Amino acid sequence: MASVERALSVLDALTDDRVTLAELTKRTGIVKSTVLRLITSLARFGYVLRLEDGSYRLGPKAYQIGSLYQRHYRAADVVLPVLKRVVEQLQESASFYIQDGDKRICLHRVNGSRAVRDLINEGDPLPVTLGASGHVLRAFSGAKGKKFDDIRKAMFAASFGERDPELAAMASPVFGVDGRLMGALSVSGPRYRLESLVEHVVPVLFKHAKELTRTLGGDVDAPGLSGWREPPARPQVTGRKSAKVAVKQSAT
Numbered sequence: 001m002a003s004v005e006r007a008l009s010v011l012d013a014l015t016d017d018r019v020t021l022a023e024l025t026k027r028t029g030i031v032k033s034t035v036l037r038l039i040t041s042l043a044r045f046g047y048v049l050r051l052e053d054g055s056y057r058l059g060p061k062a063y064q065i066g067s068l069y070q071r072h073y074r075a076a077d078v079v080l081p082v083l084k085r086v087v088e089q090l091q092e093s094a095s096f097y098i099q100d101g102d103k104r105i106c107l108h109r110v111n112g113s114r115a116v117r118d119l120i121n122e123g124d125p126l127p128v129t130l131g132a133s134g135h136v137l138r139a140f141s142g143a144k145g146k147k148f149d150d151i152r153k154a155m156f157a158a159s160f161g162e163r164d165p166e167l168a169a170m171a172s173p174v175f176g177v178d179g180r181l182m183g184a185l186s187v188s189g190p191r192y193r194l195e196s197l198v199e200h201v202v203p204v205l206f207k208h209a210k211e212l213t214r215t216l217g218g219d220v221d222a223p224g225l226s227g228w229r230e231p232p233a234r235p236q237v238t239g240r241k242s243a244k245v246a247v248k249q250s251a252t
Helices: 002-013 021-028 032-044 060-072 075-090 132-139 146-154 198-215 223-228
Strands: 048-050 056-058 093-100 103-110 125-127 157-160 167-175 181-190 236-239
Touching: 002 021, 002 032, 021 032, 032 048, 075 093, 075 103, 075 181, 075 198, 093 132, 103 132, 132 146, 132 157, 132 167, 132 181, 146 223, 167 198, 181 198, 198 223
Parallel strands: 157 236
Antiparallel strands: 048 056, 093 103, 093 181, 103 125, 157 167, 167 181
8 A cells, every 4th residue: 555655656646747756756755766656657558658868747548538537527526526515514506607708607506504695506607707616716716806816815805785785695616627717616605604714714714725726637736726724814805894803714
């Protein structure tokens, strides 16, 4: 088991086109002789290629496995279980949104267990300019302005009574391979419940947004995503009145 884990650590460290043996040793924390043995075995099975200058890169077998994953991947198989866990923890509705032009589409949805909740169905198109998930999608698609800068720094947005005076929502981005924005994970419900629960909801939102990002091939430790790892700045709150929110991020 230890040998398998070390071999996988070597594969994880091959993030560049060319990585030297010395760099692999540094990145993995494994002694040079062991890295050499592991990478020789990986090369034998096609997972690693040794280049003419003595450096290494991922081999064709890794591409083949990635292609198989993409061929059999269904977003619902990955996203819905996460939404269910969010609902179990918060008892509020959870959704996954993607952007389509000037709309945000509810791609996946799990309703909260409480009788009073917001009504949104999978496939519903909503304005991308309104609501927490819309602001997140725009912010991480390159929208300019202080509001979007704040969202990118805090790694989430909150809206209270913006699309509907009685509703509130909080959302965080989800990323895939090469930092590509995949969508926004959102928690929504009645404003009277959520407005006082931001410091409770946001750590749960962060935990599962990072989980989805890892599953989809994203790097939660990328420099531009430091808001997930540090106490976030005061979030960008939109709505009919300003809400004073202090968020304590739990270690996730």
